[in-house]
Amino acid sequence: MISKQLHIVVVGAGIVGASLAYQLQRGQAQVTLLDKAPNPADGATVNSFGWITVNPESPQTYIALRQQAIADWHRLDEELKGQLKLNWSGALTWRDDPNQTERLAGRLMEAGYTVRVIDQLHIQRLEPNLKKVPSRAIWAAKEGAIDPNLTLPGLITAARQAGVSCQLGNEVVSLLVSGSRLTGVLTAHGVIRADLVVLATGVEATTLCQPLAVHLPLANSPAILVAFRTAHPFVNRIVSSPSLELRAASPTLTLCAEEFLDDSIENNPQAIARRSLDNIKGQWHHVGPLTLTTVRVGNRPIPADGLPIIGRISSIDGLYVAVMHAGVTLAAVVGRLIASELLSDQEEALLDSYRPTRFPYLR
Secondary structure (H helix, E strand, O other), rough: OOOOEEEEEEEOOOOHHHHHHHHHHHOOEEEEEEEEOHHHHHHHHHHHOEEEOOHHHHHHHHHHHHHHHHHHHHHHHHOOOOOOOEEEEEEEOOOHHHHHHHHHHHHHHHHHOEEEEHHHHHHHEEEOOOOOOOOEEEEEEOOOEOOOOHHHHHHHHHHHHHOOEEEEEEOEEEEEEEOOOOEEEEEOOOOOOOOOOEEEOHHHHHHHHHHHOOOEEEEEEEEHHHHHHHOOOOOOOOOEEOOEEEEEOOOEEEEEEEEOOOOOOOOOOHHHHHHHHHHHHHHHHOOOOOOEEEEEEEEEEEEEOOOOEEEEOOOOOOOOEEEEEHHHHHHHHHHHHHHHHHHOOOOOOHHHHHHHHOOOOOO
């Protein structure tokens, strides 16, 4: 552990930043958490579907990280005694071609991830309201979901209780540098000096880094989250089929994740929401009356190669970035690993594949 207490500023109070701030403070750092949004529910995390999962089409090293991420969420949930309101319902995934479903399950099992390929009878027991039951599905019993409106405030509350100075509604205007050394941040309310600054701001990290000639390869990828009011629950698990990604957020609220296409009459978010409604009614029994409540478009930070960018920026001493697409899944594990790196000054091997230095212009 460190002998001198470091002051670490974490910029971004989304799920990644909040997790990191909490775990840094538990490691005895002095931590300030900053976000321009006065309410955590105003940020990008609330537009997330919330699925804590492993993507079978990822590289094996990324599957390993996401597998550890699920274990870390279970650990954090237990540590905070249910304060995070996680829902460990398990998840069902399948493709149109059962052979492809088997192949994807095989990739997960090769990486040591515990999943099962289950048959129609088992699928029907898990989801009795499904009209067209596939012949095979991947059953991931340990997967679950966050409720952004409960989990994120719960994590920020835990961070505050641990001693983090949470300054919501205080925007970071710029990073302060002396020579090649980061000395702190300029906020809307003044200067905050720091030994280290971690950017967990998603796509907004590019704006803060550009004046320092640090060009993060991030793209802004919009996605749609559709919410329906229901009279009763009809889906029990997280379900990812070829045409729908669906889960019950509560007994009376169902969420559907969709890709953003464009703003045309045929494909704008409202049109996609209406198609989702039709798909649900066509694919599920006992749906009952469904009322469209919200259609949100969230911006996902997508690194150039699709993998997280986590680590120190070599040209600016004291600057660390933590930006990724799968923040909901990875928040617990990257929070723990980054905290360990910053407090021990030793790199964590699980993060080796995600360093900024893999991009030539960030070496």
